[in-house]
Amino acid sequence: MxxxxxxxxxxxxxxxxxxxxxxxxxxxxxxxxxxxxxxxxxxxxxxxxxxxxxxxxxxxxxxxxxxxxxxxxxxxxxxxxxxxxxxxxxxxxxxxxELPYGSLTGVRPTIVAKRASDLNNINFYLTTEYGVSSHRAKLLEEIIINQKNIYELNQKNICLYINIPFCPSRCSYCSFLSNEISKVRQFIDIYVDILEKQIDEFLEIYVKNKLILKSIYIGGGTPSCIDLNLIEKIISKISGFNCEFTFEAGRAETIKTELLDLLEKNNVNRISINPQTFSKETLLKINRNTSIEQIYEAFNLAKKYNFSINSDLIIGLNYERENEIFNSIKELVKISPDNITIHSLSIKKGSTIANKGQEKAIIGLGDFMIDCYNYLKLNNYFPYYLYRQKNTLDNLENIGFSKKGKECIYNVLNMEDICSIYAIGAGAISKFVNLENNSIERKSYPKDIKQFLKLFDKI
Ligand code: SF4
Structure with a gap:
């Protein structure tokens, strides 16, 4: 080209x-x-x-x-x-x-789509005003319709996000400030102590302001890679709520019976198991030390419980093309988790693969991905949230599919900017949404683990 x-x-x-x-x-x-x-x-x-x-x-x-x-x-x-x-x-x-989203370069195209004069007009509005392709305009229209009954607007609604930025190894595409656990083990106990205090502060604010907790999300990183007693310290403080409660156990090799028992005992009702790909070769190339066998074992184990399960795939890793991508999607459909989230590879500063010529990796996959989305719909997975990232190859999207009634509320409330997110931990960004004047205030903690500990005089 x-x-x-x-x-x-x-x-x-x-x-x-x-x-x-x-x-x-x-x-x-x-x-x-x-x-x-x-x-x-x-x-x-x-x-x-x-x-x-x-x-x-x-x-x-x-x-x-x-x-x-x-x-x-x-x-x-x-x-x-x-x-x-x-x-x-x-x-x-x-x-x-033609770019799939025309002149729309922002990360939340659904928010722009909602500016159409009415819901039946979204397709026309996006194609004529922004040059969005008819496939993507239709997709956005479908998502907005699918979201309609998932949430209600209420200024008192809040979500709690807890960041645990540790992982077993660092994937080559990762741009999060996630720390390889073996390199920061000495800090983890102190980090969890701080989280406990931050949770207490949140609970005080929650009670004082009579807030309504819609969702708890423990993400990272790979929260499931820290010791069970530390996980228990965190989740037992918030296990009494009757709301969506997600725990990311993204790396399959970290999923064990003892962990799942603990999560179940503490009212966690949603977990993530993220294969990212079903290609053995790609897993090796991206330094994700998980075997295909471990992925299947993790799903087999988790399915014995009542968790709603989400699974992420990433399109474009290791130059994967149509065959590998479709194979991964087909494998996931066979496993049948409740949610399937498809991310398009976004190459960001801080990742090992940044600037290594990955540009060509997923060029020309836009229409093929629409076929994949149709395949998911045929298998009763419906698109319910979508966002985009900077530097995403081929200008594609990240899109969440769900079986009916299994949608993740946190993802919708967060991506649509319609609920405050109280976020704690290193690198966490709180978002305080004012529904009356549509304004948002943000507050962030340092990404670097040592800087974060310093902030609390722990180093
Ligand atoms: S598991 Fe996720 S957060 Fe951890 S290194 Fe890999 S991509 Fe980054």
């Missing part, structure tokens, strides 16, 4: 990031170099009465001006949409490549 080379000359005061996002989405189809013969010129401005831009590229020459109204947020949104969609259309014409 030959990429289109161009130089980018920007006179950009506002909206620089928005412009760059569109060009990044076109990587590797477009390469920005300093001395290309074709120059893409963009100028944007904002003054007290209007927003505007000027675009020149080859034969394109466009000037746009939007007069400001009293609704500042809406004006900004309209202007951004016009600017990004215009650039998108130019790049699409030049490359003959």
């Amino acid at each position: 030959k990429s289109l080379q161009l130089s980018l000359k920007c006179i950009l005061l506002p909206f620089l990031n928005d412009v760059l996002e569109i060009f990044k989405a076109y990587k590797p189809y477009i390469e920005i170099v300093e001395d290309a013969s074709d120059i893409f010129f963009i100028e944007t401005y904002e003054n007290s009465s209007s927003y505007g831009y000027k675009l020149i590229f080859k034969t394109y020459n466009d000037i746009f001006n939007l007069k400001k109204s009293t609704d500042i947020l809406d004006d900004k949104r309209k202007f951004k949409k016009k600017l990004k969609t215009t650039i998108y259309n130019i790049l699409k014409n030049e490359t003959k490549i």
Whole structure:
């Protein structure tokens, strides 16, 4: 594949990031170099009465001006949409490549889709206003309809997220600040002590404000890789709630009878077992020290309990193509967990594979993934939440499928930004949502484990 080379000359005061996002989405189809013969010129401005831009590229020459109204947020949104969609259309014409989400570059396309005047209009709204492909627009429409009866809005609703950032080994694609457990063993007891205190603080706030706990989510990392007595210390403090309670036991090799007994005893009702792939070769290449046998054993064991089970797959690992991907999906369908979540590989700084030429890994899989989603639907798995990440190859999506009635409430409330998330532990980010004015405040803890312990004077 030959990429289109161009130089980018920007006179950009506002909206620089928005412009760059569109060009990044076109990587590797477009390469920005300093001395290309074709120059893409963009100028944007904002003054007290209007927003505007000027675009020149080859034969394109466009000037746009939007007069400001009293609704500042809406004006900004309209202007951004016009600017990004215009650039998108130019790049699409030049490359003959349509991106699955058109000019939509944000991580939560369902939130944008809900701005359509009514639910029956979503498909039309997304395809005409943002250039979203008809497949993806239909998918978003379906997800919004499937979400309708899963939650109700209430300012008192809250979710508790607890981060346990330790793993048996570090997967090569991982960009989380997850620590290989053998390297930080000396800190784990203290870390759990801090979590216990943080849980107490949460419980005080919960009681004082008469909140409604919708979901508890213990994630990471691989929470199931720490000692059972430490897991018990954490979960026994919050086992008295009658709500969704997820414990990520992502790595199959960490799943043992004793762990599952403990989780069941403490009212955990949802777990994750994440194969990511059913290719032995890929598991080795990504430094995920789990065997295929261990994956099947973990499912066999977990199925003896009443947990709702989620399973993650990642598309694009180790250059996997259609055969391997479809084989993994088929294997999972045979195992029949309650949820299947399909992630598209996103290469981020901090991962071992960053910048190692993985760009070509999943190019051209957009339509094939729609076939896979249809296969899942045929097998009674329905899409119910979707989000995107930066630097996702092929600009695809992460999408959660569920058997009817088995949807994970936490995922929906979190991804749709409609419920506050009280998050504790290293790297955890709390999100306080104000439903009245649609605003969100965030509070985060240091990602680095030592920095986190320092914050609590424990190091
Ligand atoms: S198990 Fe998950 S969190 Fe841990 S290293 Fe692998 S990808 Fe990262």
